[in-house]
Amino acid sequence: MKSRRLHQLFGFAGWRLGLVVLAALGVFGVFAEWIAADMPIYLEFEGKSYVLPALTHHAPFREGARSEEIAAVLGPGDRAVWPLFRSGPTTETTTRMAGASAAHPLGTDAFGRDVLARLVYATRASLALGATIALFAVAIGLVLGCFSGALGGVFQGLIERFVEIVSVFPAVVAIALVRALEQRPSVASLVLVVTAVQGASIARLTHVLVIRTLAEEFAVGAKAMGASPLRIAFRHVTPHLVAPLAVAAVFAMASAVLIETSLTFLDLGVPAKLASWGEMLGEIRWGAGPWIIVPPLLALAFTVGALYAMADALRRAFER
Amino acid sequence: MLRHALRRLLWIVPILIGVTLASFALLSYLPDPADDPALLGTLTAEQLASLRRARFLDLPRFFNQKPLDVAGRVEQALLRIGIDDGRADQARADLARLGGAALPHLLPRLDALPPAARARVAVALAPVAERMGIASAEAVDPRLAVAFWNRFWADRAPDFRAASARRAVRRFAQHASATREGDVVELDTYALDPIMLLLDELASPSSVGTAEWAQPDVRLGAIVRLIGAAAHVTRREDKLAPSASERDALLGIRRWRDWWLVHQSDYKTHAGAARFVAMLTETQYARWAERALLAGFGTGSESTGVLQRMEERAPLTLLLMTSALLLAYLAAMALAVLGAMRSSPRLEWGIIGASLTALATPTACLAVWAMQRAGPALGLAIVVLTLSIIASPLTQTRTLLTEIARSDYVRAARALGYGPARIVVGHALRGALLPVLALASTEMPLAMGATFVVEKAFGIAGLGEETVRAVQTHDVAWLVGLAFVTAVTVTFTSIAADFAVAAADPRLTLASLRHQRMST
Numbered sequence: 001m002k003s004r005r006l007h008q009l010f011g012f013a014g015w016r017l018g019l020v021v022l023a024a025l026g027v028f029g030v031f032a033e034w035i036a037a038d039m040p041i042y043l044e045f046e047g048k049s050y051v052l053p054a055l056t057h058h059a060p061f062r063e064g065a066r067s068e069e070i071a072a073v074l075g076p077g078d079r080a081v082w083p084l085f086r087s088g089p090t091t092e093t094t095t096r097m098a099g100a101s102a103a104h105p106l107g108t109d110a111f112g113r114d115v116l117a118r119l120v121y122a123t124r125a126s127l128a129l130g131a132t133i134a135l136f137a138v139a140i141g142l143v144l145g146c147f148s149g150a151l152g153g154v155f156q157g158l159i160e161r162f163v164e165i166v167s168v169f170p171a172v173v174a175i176a177l178v179r180a181l182e183q184r185p186s187v188a189s190l191v192l193v194v195t196a197v198q199g200a201s202i203a204r205l206t207h208v209l210v211i212r213t214l215a216e217e218f219a220v221g222a223k224a225m226g227a228s229p230l231r232i233a234f235r236h237v238t239p240h241l242v243a244p245l246a247v248a249a250v251f252a253m254a255s256a257v258l259i260e261t262s263l264t265f266l267d268l269g270v271p272a273k274l275a276s277w278g279e280m281l282g283e284i285r286w287g288a289g290p291w292i293i294v295p296p297l298l299a300l301a302f303t304v305g306a307l308y309a310m311a312d313a314l315r316r317a318f319e320r
Numbered sequence: 321m322l323r324h325a326l327r328r329l330l331w332i333v334p335i336l337i338g339v340t341l342a343s344f345a346l347l348s349y350l351p352d353p354a355d356d357p358a359l360l361g362t363l364t365a366e367q368l369a370s371l372r373r374a375r376f377l378d379l380p381r382f383f384n385q386k387p388l389d390v391a392g393r394v395e396q397a398l399l400r401i402g403i404d405d406g407r408a409d410q411a412r413a414d415l416a417r418l419g420g421a422a423l424p425h426l427l428p429r430l431d432a433l434p435p436a437a438r439a440r441v442a443v444a445l446a447p448v449a450e451r452m453g454i455a456s457a458e459a460v461d462p463r464l465a466v467a468f469w470n471r472f473w474a475d476r477a478p479d480f481r482a483a484s485a486r487r488a489v490r491r492f493a494q495h496a497s498a499t500r501e502g503d504v505v506e507l508d509t510y511a512l513d514p515i516m517l518l519l520d521e522l523a524s525p526s527s528v529g530t531a532e533w534a535q536p537d538v539r540l541g542a543i544v545r546l547i548g549a550a551a552h553v554t555r556r557e558d559k560l561a562p563s564a565s566e567r568d569a570l571l572g573i574r575r576w577r578d579w580w581l582v583h584q585s586d587y588k589t590h591a592g593a594a595r596f597v598a599m600l601t602e603t604q605y606a607r608w609a610e611r612a613l614l615a616g617f618g619t620g621s622e623s624t625g626v627l628q629r630m631e632e633r634a635p636l637t638l639l640l641m642t643s644a645l646l647l648a649y650l651a652a653m654a655l656a657v658l659g660a661m662r663s664s665p666r667l668e669w670g671i672i673g674a675s676l677t678a679l680a681t682p683t684a685c686l687a688v689w690a691m692q693r694a695g696p697a698l699g700l701a702i703v704v705l706t707l708s709i710i711a712s713p714l715t716q717t718r719t720l721l722t723e724i725a726r727s728d729y730v731r732a733a734r735a736l737g738y739g740p741a742r743i744v745v746g747h748a749l750r751g752a753l754l755p756v757l758a759l760a761s762t763e764m765p766l767a768m769g770a771t772f773v774v775e776k777a778f779g780i781a782g783l784g785e786e787t788v789r790a791v792q793t794h795d796v797a798w799l800v801g802l803a804f805v806t807a808v809t810v811t812f813t814s815i816a817a818d819f820a821v822a823a824a825d826p827r828l829t830l831a832s833l834r835h836q837r838m839s840t
């Protein structure tokens with residue numbers, strides 16, 4: 001039955017389109033070092049060979065060496081296979097806020113960093129960040145919602161109160177508090193707070209869905225067969241939650257990226273060293289022109305659009 | 321119905337406790353100054369201890385098996401001075417700090433100590449005698465000091481009773497004279513408890529109405545004198561000028577109250593039942609909660625209190641947020657009604673597209689762009705904020721109206737031959753209005769982030785600006801205060817919205833409402 005559903009899914013144009021867009025963005029993120037980096041992809045230097053030294057950190061050069069410096073020390077016997085563009089996401093140059101050129105196809109930002117390189121690495125970071133948050137939020141929400149919906153009573157009361165307490169704290173204030181307490185900003189605390197907020201709202205949704213589904217005949221039947229409430233919830237009810245939870249996950253992922261943008265604008269976001277869409281969009285603080293803002297904006301719009309199209313297809317496939 | 325109402329109200333208590341626990345948990349995430357290598361190098365051990373004490377880190381978290389009061393501290397000090405080891409100097413300093421409050425626990429037992437220890441203790445009290453203004457050569461002479469303090473206690477023991485101390489302090493507050501001042505100063509720190517009580521009384525607005533403190537200059541004079549006496553006996557520099565204004569006086573009282581919150585266990589005795597209460601109150605959590613609730617979260621890194629700053633800034637933020645929320649829900653309702661009246665797929669997709677665009681546009685970019693185009697204007701800020709939070713109201717109202725459109729009473733209206741406009745406006749909207757109101761109240765914490773962003777982009781001096789500043793200066797008091805106040809506000813707003821909805825629609829029980837709230 002599941003394979004039939006999957007087959008059906010591919011019948012939707014939205015699913016195919018969304019998958020292609022996301023896959024393309026994912027490829028950009030995964031192969032970031034192949035597209036733009038200071039280090040070569042493959043290097044033969046003084047008789048030794050290195051594969052992707054930017055990732056493995058086994059390069060014979062100091063950390064943060066520029067591509068020109070590396071190229072200069074290469075002897076006649078050494079060989080290097082360079083990525084498409086020879087500048088990393090954190091390499092600062094003196095040409096600030098420059099337009100497109102051969103070396104920087106999307107120009108440079110306020111610190112003279114290559115926009116294309118940042119975009120590629122930002123895609124990796126933002127997709128990973130959004131996916132992590134969405135995954136954890138759905139996992140937490142599913143477990144809490146199933147427990148409260150299936151067990152009722154004290155559990156329901158406790159989980160409802162927990163959800164209520166989390167949802168009355170504004171995420172921005174919670175993150176501001178964590179940032180003020182931290183010695184230096186970390187990604188983990190951002191993930192933790194946003195996950196808690198998103199997880200709470202997904203738990204609410206799951207709770208209601210579980211209660212609704214439990215009233216249906218198959219659930220009543222399972223109960224009559226002597227199945228325990230938790231078994232019914234996790235074994236029989238969860239398959240019916242796939243579609244709505246997928247939609248919720250999509251929105252959680254999109255809003256995680258957007259929340260990160262807002263936080264970066266307020267100087268509360270991820271460490272500036274890490275390139276992310278939010279961090280790039282946040283450069284509008286320093287009066288960045290459209291050439292810096294539009295690429296991440298487009299990437300964000302494509303991601304949200306693709307995720308939404310996929311969620312819509314999922315919903316329709318499961319509604320049949 | 322009444323049962324549900326009571327239940328909902330009763331649930332506030334655990335929620336509020338949960339909220340304070342959550343804030344407290346965040347606060348205990350703050351590193352201990354004693355573990356911070358940056359501070360260890362620059363501060364002396366004494367400064368470090370007072371820094372830890374200000375955050376109640378010397379207390380256990382939730383339960384204090386042995387709450388330490390002035391009697392306990394005297395006991396410790398006597399033990400150390402008796403042994404006369406390396407820590408005896410610290411104990412002497414402690415004894416001098418405890419001062420008059422320690423005397424009732426110390427002097428009656430002086431003769432029971434071994435002779436050498438007796439003399440050392442008596443000499444350690446010399447700074448106290450100096451503060452009391454009764455210093456003499458006897459007090460510093462190891463051979464004569466014991467006799468000096470014994471004589472003192474024989475004369476003055478009746479003064480060191482709670483009732484007489486209260487009377488002396490009140491008389492001094494009412495009218496300044498050298499004798500009355502002398503009476504209070506001779507009590508030394510024993511007078512602190514009644515002084516703080518009287519300051520509390522003077523700070524409360526109800527004291528203005530009493531005949532005793534009706535004249536403002538009498539009241540101000542009393543505050544200045546009391547704070548002066550407290551500063552004298554504790555050797556703190558925090559005094560008020562005789563020309564202090566009403567505002568200065570109240571701020572001064574607030575600062576002293578905060579100090580008292582931290583240090584009161586040095587000067588108070590836990591007797592009888594108070595000892596059991598102290599097991600719970602002499603803890604990090606209870607002290608923090610007390611500071612949060614009674615002292616308005618302290619002052620943080622600024623000179624004015626957190627609550628006061630919040631009062632100054634909140635109206636602007638609230639205006640921005642509530643008007644944007646209102647506008648967003650109105651627009652969303654209008655669009656949803658339009659969609660419900662004319663079921664054309666093109667309009668449907670238009671609305672979905674619009675909400676998706678609104679969802680995917682970062683608030684920061686929109687705000688900065690609008691600001692660069694049109695300059696700072698509150699109206700524009702509200703519009704930008706509306707656009708950036710409209711996505712979720714749009715989906716919410718759409719689902720709600722679709723559900724209502726399928727309901728029996730709308731079908732019945734259609735069967736009766738009413739036109740779509742009349743059905744939507746006359747029937748469906750009426751049913752949707754209040755649930756939407758309840759939804760809007762839960763949207764508030766989510767809209768806060770966008771509000772802060774818009775505030776920053778438009779340079780509006782609201783809560784957001786102060787919050788960003790607080791993060792940069794590590795002003796934790798402000799952040800905890802803000803988190804707590806918003807959480808409590810949201811809780812009460814959502815309950816009020818529930819009651820409004822239930823009151824407007826008698827068929828709804830609060831239990832069904834709760835389910836509705838869970839589903840949003």
